Amino acid sequence: MTEETYSDALRRLEAIVAELERGGMDLETTLQRFEEGSKLLERCQNELKEAEGRLENLRLPDAEAMIDEAKEE
Amino acid sequence: MDEIEPTPVGKFVQSLRARLRSDDRNQHCLLKGEISQWKPYASGHTYFSLRDDGGQISAVIWKGRCRIPDGIKDGQEVLVIGSVDLYPARGQLQIVVERIELIQKIGAMEQQKQKLLLQLRQEGVLDRPRKSLPSFPKHLVIVTGKDSAALADMLQLSQSRWPGIRTTVVGVTVQGEKAVEEIVRGLAVARDLNRESIASSLAIPPCDIVIVGRGGGSPEDLWAFNLEAVARSIAAMPMPVISAVGHESDILVSDLVADVRASTPSHAVECCVPLVDGHLAYLLDCEDRMLQGTLRQFNDARQQLQQLTLRLQLAPSKGVSEAVRHLERLGSDLHQRTTAALQLHKQRLAVLGNALQISHPKRVLERGYMMGVDDKGKVISSVSELSKGQTVSLQFADGEADANIDNIRQHEEET
Numbered sequence: 001m002t003e004e005t006y007s008d009a010l011r012r013l014e015a016i017v018a019e020l021e022r023g024g025m026d027l028e029t030t031l032q033r034f035e036e037g038s039k040l041l042e043r044c045q046n047e048l049k050e051a052e053g054r055l056e057n058l059r060l061p062d063a064e065a066m067i068d069e070a071k072e073e
Numbered sequence: 074m075d076e077i078e079p080t081p082v083g084k085f086v087q088s089l090r091a092r093l094r095s096d097d098r099n100q101h102c103l104l105k106g107e108i109s110q111w112k113p114y115a116s117g118h119t120y121f122s123l124r125d126d127g128g129q130i131s132a133v134i135w136k137g138r139c140r141i142p143d144g145i146k147d148g149q150e151v152l153v154i155g156s157v158d159l160y161p162a163r164g165q166l167q168i169v170v171e172r173i174e175l176i177q178k179i180g181a182m183e184q185q186k187q188k189l190l191l192q193l194r195q196e197g198v199l200d201r202p203r204k205s206l207p208s209f210p211k212h213l214v215i216v217t218g219k220d221s222a223a224l225a226d227m228l229q230l231s232q233s234r235w236p237g238i239r240t241t242v243v244g245v246t247v248q249g250e251k252a253v254e255e256i257v258r259g260l261a262v263a264r265d266l267n268r269e270s271i272a273s274s275l276a277i278p279p280c281d282i283v284i285v286g287r288g289g290g291s292p293e294d295l296w297a298f299n300l301e302a303v304a305r306s307i308a309a310m311p312m313p314v315i316s317a318v319g320h321e322s323d324i325l326v327s328d329l330v331a332d333v334r335a336s337t338p339s340h341a342v343e344c345c346v347p348l349v350d351g352h353l354a355y356l357l358d359c360e361d362r363m364l365q366g367t368l369r370q371f372n373d374a375r376q377q378l379q380q381l382t383l384r385l386q387l388a389p390s391k392g393v394s395e396a397v398r399h400l401e402r403l404g405s406d407l408h409q410r411t412t413a414a415l416q417l418h419k420q421r422l423a424v425l426g427n428a429l430q431i432s433h434p435k436r437v438l439e440r441g442y443m444m445g446v447d448d449k450g451k452v453i454s455s456v457s458e459l460s461k462g463q464t465v466s467l468q469f470a471d472g473e474a475d476a477n478i479d480n481i482r483q484h485e486e487e488t
Contacts, residue, residue, distance in 0.1 A: 006209040017359050020366030023373065030370040037363045044356055047209070048349050051237025054277075055228065059219055060255055063243045063262045066275070071265075073274040 006047050013040040083161065090159040093166075099157035101171065111147050123153060123168060131160075131167040142175045142293060143250075150176040174291060182292070186299045189326055193304060203332040204313040206345050211278035212239045213345065214266055216259035216285040219244025223288035223317075223338040230342045235349040239278060241266060247287040252297035260285060260306040260314075267312050283310060284341045285327065286317030295319050298327040307331050317341035439470040456483045 016037040020030065058066065093099055106123035113119045117136030122129050132155065134141060145151070155168040193199050213231070217224050224242060231238060243262050245255035265271050266280035285307065287295070297303055298318045304326045307314050316331035317338045328334040335341035445453040446466045453465060463478045 005207075007207070010208075013359055013363075017362045017366065020363055020370065023366065023370055025370065027370065027374055030367055034363065034367045037359075041356060041360050041363070045353065048235075048237065048352055048356075051235075051239075053232070053235070053237045053239060055240045055242070057228075057242040057244070059244045060259055060262070063241070064258065067262055067265045067271060070271045070274040 006044060009040045009044050009047075013037055013044065016040070086159065086161045086164055090161060093157055093159055101154055101156055102168070104153045104155065104168065105176070106151065106153070108145065108149050108151055109147050111145065123151070131165055132170050133167055134170045134173065139170060139172050140291065140294070141173065145173075145175060152176055172291065174293065182296060182299070186326060189299070189301050189304065190329065193308075193326070193330065198304075198308045199329055201308070206313050206315075206333060207281050209347055210238065210282040210345055212241065212266065212272075212280045212282075214263040214280045214283045215240065215242045216245055216256060216263060216283065217242070217338065218247040218287050221247070221288060223286065226288075227284070227338050227342045230339050231346045234342065234346045237349065238346055241280070247297065248290065248294045253300050253302050256285065256297055256303050257306045260303075260310065263312075264310055267310075281312050282345050283312060283314045284317055284335075284338070284345070285314060285331070286335070286338050286341060287319070288338060289319040289323070292323075295323055295325060298325040300326070303327055304330045315341045315344055444468045456481055 016033050019025070020033055020037070025033070104123060106125045106129075109122045109124050109129070111119070111121045119134040119141065121132050121134075123132050124130075132153065142151075152172075152174045153168065153170055154172040155170040158167055158169050159165070160167055190199070215224065215227060217227070219242075224244070228240070228242075231240060241263075243259040245259040246252050247256065260283070263280055263283045266275075266277075269279055272279035285303075286298075289295075295318055298316070307316065307327055308330045313332040315333045315335050316325070316327040317335040317340065318325050318327060320337060324334075333341075333344055335344050444467075446468055447453055447458070448464065448466075453459065459465070459478050459481055461478055461481060464475050465478065467474045467476050
């Protein structure tokens, strides 16, 4: 997720779900919320499913060397 | 008298040893005493005597069997956990040491720990607000013993909870003289990985959560986590730190300064690595609720529409029913009026009937008139209908009589 973090997206999604469950909106707003919610939902699901976990198992000197190299750049 | 077979001493000692070792009371005894004749051998084994004013027993620490506290020497008070054994070659009873701790040192270290805690409390380090854990960490850094069982447990658990999490392990020495320095350096690596510039130059997300810890061990093994340098490094971290040292019961200074204290390294992973299946299930639930909510809105709208339609349909039929009522009113009016009209009509008929009765020929005859009728029963109303010699019937009110026509005299027409 670029700008929004997962938790931000999830919070917005939860707000939309609550709003839709509460009801009382006109149909156009309902549809807008539903579409927004669907997009957020898809983004959250992708975030979870498509994240490629990477493991760097480093000894302290190697980790420090990696940092030093990054600092030089 | 039977001759008693003598037991070879070696066999006797062996059987004595077996009996000693088979008694649970001789296993894993916790003893307190003073060290004397401390002798490390080139073979790696260490021999000494454990004594106090009441007695003494030989003791041996087999090579690599347990960690020997630094600077141990004769005269020091120690706690020993060990099992009773018999050394057959010399028939010597001894304690095989499984664990040995310096009593004085433990006391001194505990004092040092309390002093540090007091100082940190006075500085407000212990009471500072804690950072909350990200619900979905992007980059987890683990500072722990390289190749340790605790690390293997953490990685395995993390993988099973969310394979998508990025993890950097910084393997450090967690006990002994170098431990404090290495843990502090490991934490410094994590802090650097949190910096935007370094993360972007490594093309990785910045570290947003740190686990620092190790598996269980003796108080001395865990001691680095009670020291000031480690405590201050943890407190100064810009991102949340989970302290995960030893077992449930071990509470160290690092636990008290960290943002979260985990009871074990595995528990630390449970604290910060989301259970992705649970989240996916939650998202599905959100989807379902969103769908149901939306459908309900549409159903509500449809029902409203149906009600409107119903009301629309109802509106004209309301007119109709009024019309019906009007018609009914008209109908009953009509009925009443018709009845009245009929009544009138009947009365009129009755009047007419009377009039008719009054004008009936018989009534005329009764007044002294008579009526001539020809042989066909036809009333003769003109002399022209008569011919001479014709017989006509003269009808009176109370009978009739035949008569012959003699003379016919017709009146001249009046002009």
